[in-house]
Amino acid sequence: MTFSIVGYDPIEKEWGIAVQSKFLGVGAVVPWAKASAGAVATQSYANTAYGPKALELMEQGKSAQETLELLLAEDPEKEMRQVGLIDASGNPATFTGKECYDWAGGMTGTHFAAQGNILVDEKTVQAMAQVFTETEGPLADRLLAALDAGQEAGGDSRGKQSAALYIVKEKGGYGGFNDRYIDLRVDDHPDPIKELIRIYQLQQLYFAPSKPERIAAIEGEIKDQLIHHLKRLSYLSDEPKSNDGIFRALTAFIHTENFEMREQSSGFIDLEVLEFMKKS
Template identity: 75%
Template sequence: MTFSIVGFDPEEKEWGIAVQSKFLGVGAVVPFAKAGVGAVATQSYANTAYGPQALELMAEGKSASEVMELITKDDLDKEMRQVGLIDASGQPATFTGTYCYDWAGGMTGEHFAAQGNILVGENTVKAMADTFTSTQGSLAKRLLAALDAGQEAGGDSRGQQSAALLVVKEKGGYGGYNDRYIDLRVDDHQQPIKELIRLYGMQQLYFAPSKPENIVAIEGEVREEVIKHLQRLGYLKAQPANGEELHKAFTAYLHTENFEEREQEAGKIDLDVLEFMKNQKSG
């Protein structure tokens, strides 16, 4: 009832899953991952125990293929299951039970496993594989591009409903306190993959590191723009008397709008934040 792709980025040491299904809240069922260990997509009458079990076994150093054999061998309903795995070194494995509804199947390649069931046809899986392989950029971008290509190639024969993206990275979570680098879900939507891509753009705006070339001093025209929009948005009532007053108002804006990860030293601004301010509607 689902199609997914599990992938690995050896340079950034990221593991991730992108998934879509005609199913409510697929992100709560299919994806499991742990930084330094691997990633799992469990679907088609999903056995959600596969996620924790597979991660535990991979943490012990077992390969994806070894883990796949271990988690499925004693499951009496394994022929109704479908699973994709990526281990700590990026080796993939995919499994499709013989009782999964057509079209069902999967394929693996360098650092990915793509699989799906109740699909329009095998072109969905092939499109995911080809797109992941040929797309440049971050793991998240490659996974989303692959998922989108899979939908364009046919997707789930029953239609669309939910989608999710999970990417883990050591200390990649908010504030560096966990590995949940990107964790986005669209639980019920007419075009869940397109909405997931939109949410990913927002996630990058709020949480991606500032690009050095985008950090500029708040002076001249930039200063006037900042003041204008702080006034328009209600953070300043009048022209600031000094730099300290402007800094206080701008800091209040950043913290209210959840831009802590884009905050710079006093007197500087990330141009991506300024662009957001320009397009933001006043309340």
């Protein structure tokens, strides 16, 4: 009742899944991943035990295909299942049981496995595969572009409801304390993929590190704009008497809005923060 794509970035060492379904909260069921082990999408009449079991096997050094064969060998209802896997080295595998509802199927390519069931036709999976292969940039961008293309090609024949994006990398989580690099869900929405893309863009705004070319000195026109918006947003009550006063007000804004990842040394600002300020 779902279509998904599982992918790997060998440069950044990221594993991830993007998924959409006419199903409430698909992100709570389908995607599983662990850094340096792999990623799994378990769907159709989803056997959620496939997730942790597959990750355990792949962490032990099993390939995606070997892991898939072991999972299926232990499941008497395997013909109702659909699953896609990427192992620790980025090798893919996919399986669609004979009892999955039409259209159902999957395909693999370099560092990806795409699959879906109860689809309009095979074009959804083909579009995901093509777009993932042709798109450049971060794994998240490639997975989302592929998922969006799958929807545009037909998608789930029953409609749309939820979507999720889950990507792991070593110490990729908040503060570097876990591997949960990107973990975003849209549980119930009339256009869940577009909403997921919007939330991902917010996630990048809040948590992606500053780009060097977007860091600027607080002087000239930038200083004037910053003072104007700090006053408008009530972080400054009158004309600041020193640059330190401006920076203290900016720091208060950054901490209130959770932009700590974009905080700069005294006298500098990430222009993404200033752009957000203008729209606030």
